[in-house]
Structures are given as C-alpha cells and as structure tokens.
Amino acid sequence: MATAVSILPEPQLAVLTEAYRKAVARKRLRLTMAAAVFFAALVVAAIGAEVNLRTFFKFFGNFLSYFDRILTLEDGHRVWTNVGEWFWGWHKWLWLLGETILISYVGTLMGAVLAFALNFFAAQNTSPGPWLRFIVRRLLEFARTVPGIVFALIFVIAFGLGPMAGVLAIAIHSTGALGKLFSEIVENADMKPVEGVRSTGASWLSCMRFAVLPQVSAGYASYALLRFEINVREASVMGFVGAGGIGQELVVAIRKFYYSDVSAILLTIIVTVFIIDIGTGWLRGRLFGRDIRS
Amino acid sequence: MSQLPKPDREQLRTKYPDVFDRPASSRLAMPAMIVGAFAILVFGLVDLEFSPSKLFNGLHQLGWITLMMIPPDPGASLPLYLSALGETLSIALLGTTLAAIMALPVSLLAARNIVPSSFIRFPVRRFLDSIRGVDTLIWALVWINVVGLGPFAGVLAIAVSDFGAFGKLFSEAIEAADKKQVEGIRASGGNALHEIRFGLIPQVLPVIAGQVLYFIESNTRSATIIGIVGAGGIGLQLAEQIRVLEWQKVSFLILMILIAVAAIDWISTKLRFAIIGQRAVA
Numbered sequence: 001m002a003t004a005v006s007i008l009p010e011p012q013l014a015v016l017t018e019a020y021r022k023a024v025a026r027k028r029l030r031l032t033m034a035a036a037v038f039f040a041a042l043v044v045a046a047i048g049a050e051v052n053l054r055t056f057f058k059f060f061g062n063f064l065s066y067f068d069r070i071l072t073l074e075d076g077h078r079v080w081t082n083v084g085e086w087f088w089g090w091h092k093w094l095w096l097l098g099e100t101i102l103i104s105y106v107g108t109l110m111g112a113v114l115a116f117a118l119n120f121f122a123a124q125n126t127s128p129g130p131w132l133r134f135i136v137r138r139l140l141e142f143a144r145t146v147p148g149i150v151f152a153l154i155f156v157i158a159f160g161l162g163p164m165a166g167v168l169a170i171a172i173h174s175t176g177a178l179g180k181l182f183s184e185i186v187e188n189a190d191m192k193p194v195e196g197v198r199s200t201g202a203s204w205l206s207c208m209r210f211a212v213l214p215q216v217s218a219g220y221a222s223y224a225l226l227r228f229e230i231n232v233r234e235a236s237v238m239g240f241v242g243a244g245g246i247g248q249e250l251v252v253a254i255r256k257f258y259y260s261d262v263s264a265i266l267l268t269i270i271v272t273v274f275i276i277d278i279g280t281g282w283l284r285g286r287l288f289g290r291d292i293r294s
Numbered sequence: 295m296s297q298l299p300k301p302d303r304e305q306l307r308t309k310y311p312d313v314f315d316r317p318a319s320s321r322l323a324m325p326a327m328i329v330g331a332f333a334i335l336v337f338g339l340v341d342l343e344f345s346p347s348k349l350f351n352g353l354h355q356l357g358w359i360t361l362m363m364i365p366p367d368p369g370a371s372l373p374l375y376l377s378a379l380g381e382t383l384s385i386a387l388l389g390t391t392l393a394a395i396m397a398l399p400v401s402l403l404a405a406r407n408i409v410p411s412s413f414i415r416f417p418v419r420r421f422l423d424s425i426r427g428v429d430t431l432i433w434a435l436v437w438i439n440v441v442g443l444g445p446f447a448g449v450l451a452i453a454v455s456d457f458g459a460f461g462k463l464f465s466e467a468i469e470a471a472d473k474k475q476v477e478g479i480r481a482s483g484g485n486a487l488h489e490i491r492f493g494l495i496p497q498v499l500p501v502i503a504g505q506v507l508y509f510i511e512s513n514t515r516s517a518t519i520i521g522i523v524g525a526g527g528i529g530l531q532l533a534e535q536i537r538v539l540e541w542q543k544v545s546f547l548i549l550m551i552l553i554a555v556a557a558i559d560w561i562s563t564k565l566r567f568a569i570i571g572q573r574a575v576a
Contacts, residue, residue, distance in 0.1 A: 042391060045384035049445040049526070056450075062440045099342070106338040109331065145555050146548060147519045149431070150529075153536045154544075158359060159352035163342040168352075237431040240523060241533075244342070251523075254435045270427040 070263040079260050087264050093249065097272055099163060100245035103238065104231035107167045111174025112224040115140075118175070119182035120208050126186055126194075128204060136179075143176030148234050152243040163244025170231050170238070178227055185219040186212060221287060225280045232276050236269050363545035371543070375531060379550055381445050382527035383558070385520070386513040389452025394506045396457050401464030407476075408468065408490070418461075425458030430516050434525040445526025452513055452520070460509070467501040468494065503569050507562040514558045518551050 008016070071079050079086040087093075118136050120126045127133035148169050155165035193211035202210070239247025246265060253261040307314045368375055402408045404418045434451035441447050476493035484492065521529025528547060535543040 041387060045387045048380050048384035049388055049449050051388065051446055051449060055441055055446065059441045063437070066436065066440055102338045102341060106335060106342065109335055142552070145515070145552050147515055149519050149522060150532065150536075150548070153522070153533060154359065155352070155356075157536065157539070158355040159348065164344055164348065164352070167342055167344075233427070233429050237429045240431060240435075250432065251435065254432075254439065257439075266428060266432070270424050273427040274423070 070259045070266075073260050079263060086260055089249075089261070089264075090268075093246065093265060093268055096239075096246040096249055097268055100235045100238075100247075101232060101272070101276070103163050103166045103245050104170060104228060104235040107170025107235070108174055108224060108228045108231050110167070110171035111227070112178055112220070114171065114175040115178035115182050116220065118179050119186060120212070122179060122183040123186035125189070125191055126208065126212060140176045140179040140183075143172050144180060145176070146173075148173035149237065149241060152238055153241050156242050161242045163238075166235060166238035166243030166245060169243060170234060173234075174227050174231060178223060181223045182216070182220055185216045185223075189215045218287070222284055225284055229273075229276055229280050232273060236273075359541055362541040365542065366546035366549050367542040368546045369540075369543060371531075375528065375547060375550060378521075378528040378531050379554055382517045382521070382529070383514065383554065385445050385448040385452060385525075385527050386510055386517040386558075389449045389517070390456060390506060390510045390513050392449065392453035393456035393460050393509075394502070396453065397460035397464055398502075400457075401461045401468060402490070404461055404465035405468040407471070407473065408494075419465075422458045422461040425454065426462070428455065430455040430520060431523055434520040434523050438524055443524045443526075448517060448520045448525035448527055451525055452516060455516075456509055456513065460505070463505050464498075464502055467498050467505070470501075471497045500569055504566050507566050507569070511555075511558050511562045514555055518555075 007013075073079055073082060073085055075085075118140065121128070121132050121136040122140060124133070127136075151169035151172050152165055155168050159165045159168065189212055193215070194207050197207050197211040235245050235247075236250075237247045239245045239249070240251050242248065246269065250262070250265045250269075252258075253265060400418065400422070404415055404422065406415065409415050430451055433455050434447060437447040437450045437454075441450065471494055475497065476489045479489045479493040517527050517529075518532070519529045521527040521531070522533040524530065528551060532544065532547045532551075535547060
C-alpha cells in the first residue's frame with residue numbers, strides 16, 4: 001500500500017508556516033513570562049523564609065548522619081543487631097499506638113455522624129432553605145480550614161491535657177472535611193426518587209431517608225474510611241501539643257536526642273499507617289467493589 | 295381511573311425468593327457491623343476517659359474562650375503578624391517547588407511504563423510510601439534538629455513530606471499517559487530520551503502543574519501549623535498567643551489564616567483553569 005503525502009504549493013505553505021511560527025512564538029513568550037514571574041516569586045519567598053544555602057550545604061551532612069544516628073544503639077551497634085534493646089519500650093509504645101488508633105476511630109466516627117447530620121442542609125438540591133445552607137456551609141468551611149492541631153491546642157486548654165482534646169479536635173476537623181464531601185455526593189444524587197417520595201405526601205425527613213440515603217450511603221462509608229486513614233496520621237502528632245497518643249513519646253524522644261527510640265517509634269508509626277491503609281483499602285474493596293477508590 | 299390488580303404475595307414470593315427470604319447472613323451483616331462499630335466507640339470513649347462532667351466543664355470553658363475572642367484584635371503586633379504570614383506563604387511556595395523538582399526524576403523510576411523492572415520500582419515505591427507515612431510535623435522536628443529553629447526547617451520539612459506525595463502522584467500521571475504518542479516518536483527514529491521529552495512530558499506536564507498548584511494551596515494550610523513546633527511562620531505566633539491566653543490575638547490570627555487560605559485557593563483555582571482547562575479540574 002503506497003500512500004503519497006501531498007505537499008502544498010510554496011506560497012500557500014509559506015503563509016501557514018508563518019502562522020505556525022507566530023503561534024509558537026506567542027506560546028513561548030507566555031511561557032517565558034510565566035516562568036519569570038514564578039522565579040521572581042521564588043526569590044522573594046527565599047528571602048522571606050530565610051533560606052540560606054550555605055547553612056543547607058553545611059548541615060545537609062547532618063541530615064544524613066541524623067538517620068545514621070537514629071539507627072545506632074547507645075553501645076555503637078546498628079539497631080537491628082539487637083531488636084530487644086531497640087524496641088525496649090514496645091509495651092508502652094504499643095499501648096500508646098492503640099490509643100492513637102482509638103483517638104482517630106472515635107474522632108472519625110463523631111465527625112462522620114456530625115457531617116451526616118449537617119450535609120443535607122449544605123447540599124444545593126436538598127437544603128430546606130438558602131439561609132440555612134449558607135450558614136451550614138460557612139460552618140463546615142471554618143471547621144475544615146482551621147488545622148486540626150490548632151483546635152487541639154485550644155481544646156487542651158479548655159478540656160485539659162489528654163486524649164479527649166485530641167478526639168474532639170479530630171472530630172471537628174473531620175466534620176468539616178467530610179461534610180463537604182458528603183454534600184457533594186448528595187448533590188450528585190438522582191432527584192427522581194425524591195420527587196417520587198414527595199408525591200406520596202412524605203415530609204422532608206422521609207424524603208431524605210427513603211429517597212436520598214439509599215443512593216449515597218455507600219459513598220459516605222467510603223469517604224469515612226478514607227478519612228480514618230488520614231486521621232491516624234493526624235492523631236500520631238496530636239501528642240505534640242499534649243492531646244494524647246504516641247506523639248508525646250515521639251516529641252520527647254526527638255527533643256531529648258534518644259536516637260534509637262526515634263527510629264523505633266517512627267517505624268511503628270509507619271508500619272501502623274501501612275497496615276491501616278491496606279486494611280481500609282481491603283474493606284472498601286469488599287464493601288463497594290474495586291472501582292469506588294478513585 | 296383504573297384499579298391496579300391486587301398483588302399476589304405468594305406468587306411474588308416464589309418469583310423473587312432473594313427479596314423475601316434473604317439468608318440470615320446478609321440480613322444480619324449490616325446490624326452486626328453497626329453494633330460492632332458502636333461497641334468500639336463505647337470502648338474508646340471509656341478508654342480515652344470521656345466523662346459527661348469533663349465534657350460539660352470543657353464546653354463551658356470553650357464558651358468563655360469564644361466570648362473572649364470577640365472582637366479579634368491584633369494589638370500592636372499587626373506588622374509582626376503580617377510578616378509571619380508572608381513567611382508562611384514563602385514556606386509553602388518554596389517547599390512545594392523543591393518537592394516537585396526532587397520528585398520528578400524519582401517518579402520516573404516509580405512509573406511502570408518507564409521502568410518495567412519491578413526490582414527497581416518496588417523499593418522506590420515503598421520508599422515514597424514510608425516518607426508519606428510520616429507527618430509533616432514530625433519532619434519539621436527532625437529538620438529543626440538539623441538546621442536549627444526557623445522557617446528554613448519548615449521549607450525542608452514540607453519539601454520532604456511532599457516529595458513522597460508528589461513521587462506517587464507524578465508516577466500515576468505518567469502511567470496514565472497515552473502510549474501512542476511515545477510510539478510515534480519511536481517510529482520516527484527518536485531515542486529513549488526523545489520519547490520522554492517529546493512523547494511523555496507534553497502529556498504529563500499540565501497534570502503535574504495542576505497537582506503542584508493544588509499542593510501549594512494545601513501546603514499553605516500545613517505551613518500554618520509547622521510553626522507550632524518552632525519551624526517558623528504564623529503557627530509560631532499562634533501557638534505562642536494560645537499558650538499565653540491572648541484570645542483576641544488568637545482569633546485575629548485564625549482569621550488571617552482563613553483569609554490567606556481562601557485567597558490562595560482562589561488564585562490557584564484560576565491558574566489551574568488557565569493551565570489545564572475547565573473540565574480537567576476534578
């Protein structure tokens with residue numbers, strides 16, 4: 001099969017080439033300008049953030065040797081040569097780790113319940129009134145934007161040191177995040193069942209219960225599980241401000257240079273996060289099929 | 295109006311046995327899960343020392359705190375707070391850029407269509423996963439040990455923790471790229487580097503740019519908190535004012551953070567639309 005590529009006559013071609021060149025030049029110019037603006041912003045930011053490349057290069061060796069140090073026991077051997085010594089506090093750490101997971105579980109569940117209670121008011125298609133919708137949306141936005149650890153800082157003062165402050169901080173932050181996602185699911189729901197239920201004379205509550213909820217509950221559970229995963233990470237640092245969990249031990253170990261403890265606690269946290277990730281992934285797959293993940 | 299025929303229960307029952315006689319396992323699964331979840335919740339509440347009196351006292355305190363927060367007032371330290379906010383934005387921008395630059399080559403190693411050998415890909419992926427498993431605040435603490443207190447530690451903390459996230463996201467974007475354009479380059483005689491430069495990068499770059507912008511936005515949030523452990527920015531001021539119970543300043547700082555995040559959100563959404571078009575922003 002022979003195909004000939006047709007070539008346009010010269011004058012016609014010249015016009016097209018010129019137009020092409022112009023288009024490319026315009027694109028290049030825009031790209032260069034965007035890059036220039038970006039670099040200017042970077043330079044300003046570097047001055048603002050007191051970036052000091054000399055310090056960086058001087059201390060980068062420290063960063064690498066930090067990992068060397070946290071992987072060395074006090075007697076100078078590598079940590080994995082004496083696991084018993086490395087994980088000397090495993091009993092306490094496992095207990096605190098359990099507390100961390102429990103904090104995120106209770107926090108996620110509370111947040112999910114609150115978000116569930118609020119999301120029908122925030123969604124465009126189900127909200128009983130625009131005013132209510134506006135207020136609920138701003139509330140959720142507030143809860144989502146203020147970082148969990150800031151809530152924790154304030155709650156530690158109000159509720160006293162301990163895991164309760166951590167749980168409530170996680171619960172509020174999750175309410176904000178989940179409330180938004182939940183209401184987006186509701187906005188994507190099919191409204192025909194709602195009309196059907198309303199045509200039988202049902203109240204708003206019954207409409208939500210029998211027409212919307214069956215469509216959205218799988219999505220809710222999936223997002224709540226994802227949030228649980230995120231919250232386990234979040235709960236691992238709640239202890240930094242005294243709100244319970246393993247973070248307290250970690251911050252003490254880092255600040256007091258108990259090197260091998262740092263690596264042991266970090267390793268337990270990483271492994272736990274892995275296990276929770278895989279576990280919730282498996283559970284989501286079992287409950288809702290593979291495709292809902294993305 | 296015609297009357298519907300009366301449904302014959304027996305006939306329906308034989309016709310749809312799944313609906314009428316569901317096995318006990320499937321009927322009980324849902325209640326069992328709910329009971330299980332509730333049992334763990336109760337255990338958690340007891341174990342984490344929740345008590346109604348504690349909750350009530352705390353809410354009472356919280357009410358007082360909220361009352362004392364009104365009206366938000368920076369006192370005499372407004373310039374200080376503005377410069378701290380600038381520092382926070384700088385940390386977010388620099389940290390994200392640094393992370394993206396570092397993550398790009400590594401993400402090529404983690405993408406299946408670039409590196410077919412799972413011997414290399416698997417360790418690279420696990421490495422990225424473990425970096426992501428550690429929270430930004432923990433990285434901030436580690437970097438403070440290395441380069442000292444200050445915003446520079448914050449930049450490096452954000453850079454490292456985002457490096458893990460970017461490595462994963464970029465490699466997924468690369469894997470999702472269309473193979474045909476790469477094959478086209480190869481067919482016209484390009485070598486492996488040409489394939490990446492002209493076949494892959496034009497497809498992947500807009501996606502990556504969108505993700506980087508999104509992360510700059512979310513890192514503005516992260517950058518506000520790393521100050522709590524001493525890594526610079528507005529979090530440092532916030533934590534200090536909370537500890538000395540200056541509630542009016544606290545509420546002012548929170549308000550500043552909310553406005554800054556909303557502004558960055560707005561700008562980056564505009565830019566994302568400009569780069570990858572309206573519909574690609576999911």
